[in-house]
Amino acid sequence: MTPNQLMFAIFSAVIIIFSILTVTSRRILRAATFLLFVLVATGGLYFLLRFNYLAAIQLTLYAGGIVVMIIFSILLTSHIAEKLEAPDLKKIIPALFAAAGGALITIATILQHKFPVEVIAGSNRTDIREIAKSLISTEKFGYALPFEVISILLLAAMVGAIILAKKRKD
Amino acid sequence: MFEGVPLTWFLITGTIMFFVGIYGFLVRKNLITILMSTELILNSVNINFVAFNKILYPDHLEGMFFSLFIIAVAAAEASVAIAIIINIYRRLVDINVEKMNEMKY
Numbered sequence: 001m002t003p004n005q006l007m008f009a010i011f012s013a014v015i016i017i018f019s020i021l022t023v024t025s026r027r028i029l030r031a032a033t034f035l036l037f038v039l040v041a042t043g044g045l046y047f048l049l050r051f052n053y054l055a056a057i058q059l060t061l062y063a064g065g066i067v068v069m070i071i072f073s074i075l076l077t078s079h080i081a082e083k084l085e086a087p088d089l090k091k092i093i094p095a096l097f098a099a100a101g102g103a104l105i106t107i108a109t110i111l112q113h114k115f116p117v118e119v120i121a122g123s124n125r126t127d128i129r130e131i132a133k134s135l136i137s138t139e140k141f142g143y144a145l146p147f148e149v150i151s152i153l154l155l156a157a158m159v160g161a162i163i164l165a166k167k168r169k170d
Numbered sequence: 171m172f173e174g175v176p177l178t179w180f181l182i183t184g185t186i187m188f189f190v191g192i193y194g195f196l197v198r199k200n201l202i203t204i205l206m207s208t209e210l211i212l213n214s215v216n217i218n219f220v221a222f223n224k225i226l227y228p229d230h231l232e233g234m235f236f237s238l239f240i241i242a243v244a245a246a247e248a249s250v251a252i253a254i255i256i257n258i259y260r261r262l263v264d265i266n267v268e269k270m271n272e273m274k275y
Contacts, residue, residue: 002174012183019187019210023194028203035206038187042213045180049224054234058216061241066209066248073252074202077259087197095196103189110181116226126234134231143235150242157246164253 007048014041026084032071039063053131180221187214201255201265205248212244 001009018037025031039062046055138144191210198204216237223233259265 004173004175008175008179012179015183016186016190019190022210023190023198023203023207028200031203031206035209038210039213042217045183045217046220048175049220051220051224051234054220054237057238057241061245062209062213066245069248069252070202070206070209073255076256077202077265078200084200084203087199091197095193098196099189099193102192103185106185106189107182110178110185115177126231131231131234134235141230141232146235146239150239154242154246157250161249161253164250165256 004048008045011041011044011048014038015045026086028074028078028082028084029071029080032067032074035070036063036067039067051126053126053128177221177225180217180225184214184217184221187217199266199268201258201267201270202252204267205251205255208251209244209248212240216240 015038018034018041022031022034022038025034039058043055043058043063046052046058134141135143135147188211191207191214194207194210195204198207219233219236219240221233223230227233255265258270262269
């Protein structure tokens with residue numbers, strides 16, 4: 001087993017175990033903490049694949065921003081010691097059936113499919129200079145338009161969140 | 171194959187994470203845990219994009235940019251969803267989905 005395989009095994013085991021714990025834990029704050037572990041392990045996978053910038057974004061925005069926001073909203077809306085009621089069996093069985101069936105079908109398809117073995121030569125340059133150039137380039141493989149659209153989306157989300165969550169006068 | 175790690179391993183990890191998220195989405199009743207399941211689903215898609223990009227098309231950067239934009243959309247979605255959840259909590263003092271049969275105020 002090479003070091004890469006070992007690191008992948010560790011990250012993937014953390015992802016799978018803690019994502020299962022995230023959806024089954026009955027204490028909601030613990031579920032949020034398990035979600036944090038899953039997101040950090042995903043950032044580790046990005047580091048393994050040498051996408052350093054994406055891994056940094058994953059750690060700061062996902063593991064830092066979104067999880068903190070979720071934990072704040074948990075603290076605002078529920079009591080820490082409170083345990084969620086266990087879902088009844090009538091709901092678990094169809095959901096488990098759907099999830100396990102879908103997972104089995106997808107994994108079987110993945111294992112059957114022949115992915116091209118020969119690797120295209122050349123490696124992508126993932127340094128920040130290249131990424132920044134692509135993000136504001138309007139030529140082929142440039143992402144100027146999605147970049148602008150996402151800025152409008154973020155502005156709209158910010159305004160919407162403030163309007164939705166502010167106190168009304170009535 | 172990326173330095174000894176086959177592509178299928180990444181895809182299987184992503185698949186399991188995705189369907190665990192689906193399970194949580196179907197079973198959970200609390201709105202915040204449903205939001206957490208959605209984050210799991212979005213994150214598993216990111217793993218697939220990045221693995222495809224690195225292993226099948228190492229001379230491009232498309233998968234990374236798609237993941238970047240998905241992360242941005244997920245952040246926007248989470249912020250609006252949490253604003254809605256807090257608003258609902260203020261009105262109904264409960265964030266159980268089954269008690270939420272009217273969204274219009």
